[in-house]
Structure formats: structure tokens, C-alpha cells
Amino acid sequence: MLLAGIDGCPTGWVATVAMAESAASARLHHITDLAAFLQTVDFGLIDMPIGFASGPASRDVEPAMRAALKGKASSVFPTPCRMALSEQVYFDASFVNEQALGKRLPKQTFMLFPKMREIDALVRTLGQSRLREGHPEVSFAAMSGAPVLSRKRRPEGQADRVLLLERQGLPATALLSARIKGKMADDDILDSAALWWSANRFCAGRHITLPPSPSKDATGLEMSVIA
Numbered sequence: 001m002l003l004a005g006i007d008g009c010p011t012g013w014v015a016t017v018a019m020a021e022s023a024a025s026a027r028l029h030h031i032t033d034l035a036a037f038l039q040t041v042d043f044g045l046i047d048m049p050i051g052f053a054s055g056p057a058s059r060d061v062e063p064a065m066r067a068a069l070k071g072k073a074s075s076v077f078p079t080p081c082r083m084a085l086s087e088q089v090y091f092d093a094s095f096v097n098e099q100a101l102g103k104r105l106p107k108q109t110f111m112l113f114p115k116m117r118e119i120d121a122l123v124r125t126l127g128q129s130r131l132r133e134g135h136p137e138v139s140f141a142a143m144s145g146a147p148v149l150s151r152k153r154r155p156e157g158q159a160d161r162v163l164l165l166e167r168q169g170l171p172a173t174a175l176l177s178a179r180i181k182g183k184m185a186d187d188d189i190l191d192s193a194a195l196w197w198s199a200n201r202f203c204a205g206r207h208i209t210l211p212p213s214p215s216k217d218a219t220g221l222e223m224s225v226i227a
Helices: 034-038 061-068 090-101 113-126 136-144 155-167 172-177 186-204
Strands: 002-009 012-019 027-031 043-046 131-133 209-216 222-226
Touching: 002 027, 002 034, 002 186, 012 034, 012 186, 027 034, 034 113, 043 186, 061 136, 061 209, 061 222, 113 131, 131 222, 136 155, 136 186, 155 172, 155 186, 172 186, 186 222
Parallel strands: 002 043, 043 131
Antiparallel strands: 002 012, 012 027, 209 222
């Protein structure tokens, strides 16, 4: 099986791609047409919400991730309700979210709406056997046995994550050397590699699921993170 770990970047998407159980052969891809790219791989794990609550309760995915990332919980962003996702104006989206879930949305979440809508449409077409939700910091925590508290955009944080990935057989240094300037950042690359590691674990049945007993949204999508 050809697997991909996919992370967003300002110019599209970054993917680490390799055959299952072949971490050392991982290669870097920059993607502008995600739908077309997903036709070329068998399974992908992506750092973007899949499944949206309708209220009154929020998804139980985020609390489960925060519990697993003590000291790093700020890396988990709130996920909007499904009704808010269709709004084009921040204040409207935030108001709809407050009406449904009892809390307003941070602007950082709203800025991700175009990518969230793109993934929602794709996964409802392809199904979750082809694309699932991941979170890089949960993947790194699973690798190390504890949350990685260093900041990923600082040199020490990058070094920590490179070491973890290379211990798992992924060529993190080589992937960083393949960075396309102006298209992606180093942390995007390392995050995509961590997601590939979790995708590989999922296909081998070695993964963890957060929360352990996931619920489904109104469209039937399972709301969970794979690591």
C-alpha cells in the first residue's frame, strides 16, 4: 500500500509518501490538487478535522487530544460545528457556532475553513477507508511516549522531532533538504512525516485512536484522530 501523511501549508499541502513498512524510502510532495493526489495513494492521514458536531455538545476528539498532550494542549484548535462551516464571514460563523456549541470561534480556526470544506467534500466522496484525521503532535507524543514540549518552529524543537522521526526509520534530514523554498516550511515537512508514521501504524493495526470509542457526526463520519 502507498501511504501519505498530509499537512497543510499556505500554498496547498505537503505530503510524505512511501509504501507501507518502507519508511526509509519516504519522499516529499507538494500538492495543489489534493483530489488528484489522493487518487495516486491507497491511504492518507491528514492534519485537518474530519467530521463536525451539530450540537449541543462539541466533538469529543479535542478533549481527548488535550488530555494526551498535557503541557502542549494549545496545539489543539477548536473545531467548528457543521453549520458554521458553510459561513463565509467570520462573525457569522462565530455566531452560528456559539448558538450550536455555546462558544465562539477563534479567527485562527476560521482561516482554516477553506481547507476544512475541501477535506469534508473529499472524504464524503472517498470514504474514511482512504482518508482519516491525524494530528502531528499526537503522533510525536506516541513516538516518544510523552508530549514533545519543545516548540516545533524553534531549532531545538526541530532537532527533537528530527531525532524522533529518524529513530523510526524516516529520513527526516533528507526530507528537510528537499524543501521547496516559498512553498512549505520545515515544520510542515516534519509534521507530514509524523502523519505518515501514524498512517503506517494504522494500516498495520498498531495505532491508537482518540477518543478510544469515537462517535459519528450527522453525515456518518467517525470523529477520531489516529496516531
